[in-house]
Amino acid sequence: MKTYRKNIGVSLLCISGFSCFLLFGAIEVAGDWRVANRESSGLAPLAKKTPEAVVQVYAARAFGWRGKFAVHTWISTKLEGADDYTVYQVLGWHSFKGGTALQIQKDIPDRYWFDAKPKILSDLRGKNATQAIKQIKEAVRDYPYHKTYTTWPGPNSNTFTAYISRRVPTLNVDLPPTAIGKDYLPNGSITGRAPSGTGYQVSILGALGIIVSGKEGLEFNILGLSFGIDIDDLGVRLPCVGKVSFR
Numbered sequence: 001m002k003t004y005r006k007n008i009g010v011s012l013l014c015i016s017g018f019s020c021f022l023l024f025g026a027i028e029v030a031g032d033w034r035v036a037n038r039e040s041s042g043l044a045p046l047a048k049k050t051p052e053a054v055v056q057v058y059a060a061r062a063f064g065w066r067g068k069f070a071v072h073t074w075i076s077t078k079l080e081g082a083d084d085y086t087v088y089q090v091l092g093w094h095s096f097k098g099g100t101a102l103q104i105q106k107d108i109p110d111r112y113w114f115d116a117k118p119k120i121l122s123d124l125r126g127k128n129a130t131q132a133i134k135q136i137k138e139a140v141r142d143y144p145y146h147k148t149y150t151t152w153p154g155p156n157s158n159t160f161t162a163y164i165s166r167r168v169p170t171l172n173v174d175l176p177p178t179a180i181g182k183d184y185l186p187n188g189s190i191t192g193r194a195p196s197g198t199g200y201q202v203s204i205l206g207a208l209g210i211i212v213s214g215k216e217g218l219e220f221n222i223l224g225l226s227f228g229i230d231i232d233d234l235g236v237r238l239p240c241v242g243k244v245s246f247r
Contacts (some may be wrong), residue, residue, distance in 0.1 A: 173197075
């Protein structure tokens with residue numbers, strides 16, 4: 001029980017900190033991204049030693065002050081027989097410089113996200129992965145915010161991952177409550193499927209809404225901070241902390 005009380009306390013501090021951020025902006029200075037760890041975390045199977053197709057979805061704490069509140073998510077795929085991975089993600093700094101926010105490139109699939117070790121949110125192999133890759137490519141082509149990035153409330157990197165996971169429900173992704181931007185529905189929609197592709201949600205510009213789903217459970221979004229009851233994992237969903245299971 002001490003652990004759960006601590007997590008709730010951290011969440012309350014997070015709410016206060018996030019409110020200050022919205023009012024006054026970030027006050028913490030980020031570290032030097034140029035020397036941050038970007039090596040493989042060892043979570044992905046080696047492409048040359050894995051003949052089957054692979055699809056993995058990752059999340060890692062965002063760089064700098066954003067990491068106190070949010071994670072960055074991305075998708076890695078490897079075709080059957082391929083010797084490398086393709087990484088799909090949305091990056092703000094490309095958009096800020098006038099480029100394309102959506103990045104598709106051959107890359108290390110499980111890199112540390114600037115010192116933050118990633119976690120696997122979904123892992124498909126074999127025929128399921130092959131079919132999912134086809135659907136992912138189609139969904140990526142249809143993503144409406146190729147050149148747009150807004151840290152809060154979206155569209156951002158988590159908006160992209162949620163868009164793909166809605167279109168490819170076989171990924172079975174449960175994006176954590178720290179994936180701020182996941183509730184930003186495309187094209188001004190107010191209702192849609194939950195990010196997992198199961199259940200439904202109501203969301204106003206990603207800043208206010210509710211999710212009811214067998215995967216996410218019952219989750220409320222207030223100004224990008226998400227709280228809820230996670231029925232699937234018998235736990236709670238808290239801002240800053242993420243998912244906390246009672247198992």
